[in-house]
Amino acid sequence: MKKQFYTGLFAALACAASPAAQAAPLYHLVQSVPLGGAAKWDYLHFDAPSDRVYISHGTELTVVDARTGAIAGHVTGLAGSHGVAIDTAAGLGFADSSQNRMISVFSLKTLAVSARVPALEDADGMVFDKPSGQVFTVGGDASADLVLDGATQRQVATIALGGSPESQVSDQAGAIFVDLKNKNELARISTRTGAITGRWKLPGCEGPTGLAIDRARHVLFATCQNARMAVVNGDTGAMLANLPIGKGTDSAAFDPVRKLAFSSNRDGTLSVIAEVSATKFAVLPPVETEPGARTMAVDPATGRLFLVSATVQSATPPKQPNAAPFYTFLPGSVRLLIYAPNA
Template identity: 30%
Template sequence: MGLVLAAVAVVAGVLLTRGGSRPPRVALPLHAAKEISLPGDSSRFDYASLDPDRGLLFIAHLGASRVIEVDVHAGRVVRTIDGLSGVHGVLVVPALHRVYATATDANQVVAIDEATGTVLHRSPTGDYPDGLAYDPVHGTVWTTNESGGSETVVDAATGAARGTVPLGGEAGNVAYDPTTRQMLVDVQTRNELAVIDPTTLRITRRLPLPGCDHDHGLILAPTDRMAFIACDGNARLLTVDLTTWHITGTDQVGDDPDVLAYDPAAGHLFVASESGWVTTADNHDRHLTITGRAHLAADAHVVAVDPTTHLSYYPVPHGPGGHPALLAYRPGP
């Protein structure tokens, strides 16, 4: 593990959104904490998911068709889990001691033992499975089939099929709302948010998202009854009130926003973009304020945050030494 002593460097330059506007650059309130070398080649990474109690971060190395397991407390790679063709989504469910990953090229969702890395079962999905969510009440894993335009629902314990929910458009990300016990999913080619009853597997609400082009990213702040939606077509971040179902805020982020992470203890939101720009925001009294927006690193489009240490993590194909690395940052003024 190499220790990065310098603070985050803000790269000068101009970033244009698809809409042609220029996002104001705001220095990121982040300071480099450490760098962990990752194995494999410098191909694309995708989602990452953290078990904060065990300090285990699972990273989808899409280009290598493997999941990398990292002990972030010890600063070392624990193992690699191979044979996950075109892996995109990854989700650890600590209560089950399991990790779920979407083998996109095989149209499968794969269950993995968190402690051993053993593949437990593989379940068929629709076309191009991507993001994942877990419903603890029904004991199911939900997979967004992006080009298939549907949600595949499987039994988290056995991998048996529970059903399919057609969305009527391409699927973005999916999230479980523990307050209402409903599933929320982006329907990115319709620019809307769909609400699904997980008992009946029926869509109960479609919320139009004016001002959003291609809603892909999604994360919730359930206690505050808020949803944050990233629109990768026009680099916008929408805030939705989950009580009134009104859009309460629209902010500009880096070009092609992808993965979002939220620290509920600190109220910090992170939006990582394909352009390598990261946007940070603070949630105070259900109001979101942008605190930073700048280039972090090339291909830094994936982020995970630890709610206990408040460190944020970014796997990148080319770290400071030119090799794959996991970059960790601590928040600060």
């Protein structure tokens, strides 16, 4: 199966180099899982050990068994749910609530909340850093990153970022990377000291929101509101590429097995970038998804991609160039979309 996928990938690369050629889509929809509830969603997190997808869903996390598509349960009491982080070894999950300004700690086994910890204003993206055992939760309006000790759930530090953060990723080797939307910058934080050890401008990137990392090569992929992807060296901050993506991005992901970076876009496309080498990248034909499918997660073992959307009620044309329409959605129509690589 993997050999067949790479054969298709190389064919897509050849087609990408030839504008006249038409490549078959790299991915296809294999399942649509109704989630119901409020027509609101944000981050997704795929947990490989349990094969579960955690979906930020309005006032809760909806948890889906990725093998069967069955709803495994809910983590409730999360008004303004955004970020989620998982500590598999401890059997704990962390989910923020921007309206309550709280971080809820829950059991991965029962999904019951065991503790609530104050969060920063406009709590958003979260990440668990395994080597340090810490949970990092950004506060957009607070322009800071809150650090919790995962074992004790106590606040360790609040790191001033000097800009409004959105997504963040850990290299699992001593650094957290955060994109600063209002500054068009990328910041690097030491997990040992909490100090900012790098701050880099992203030329040609307006409003970075999504962020993904290739940990092996220390390459970062920041997706931007002007329909561009900034590819950055995580050691030096050097810009490696500035590539076109779809409109209305809100999330990025990286598949370390197939060496593919993704941007999920509100315009109903999934942008696919092939990492040919540590310094060379190729734009592949986009995958058609659904309008509003702006956040995502990836399962590297199988190559499955997870996105969320809902039935569109109305669309308002964008006011800015390179922006996607603004959609309103039918309540109760939210669904998890599962895509698989084509053979």
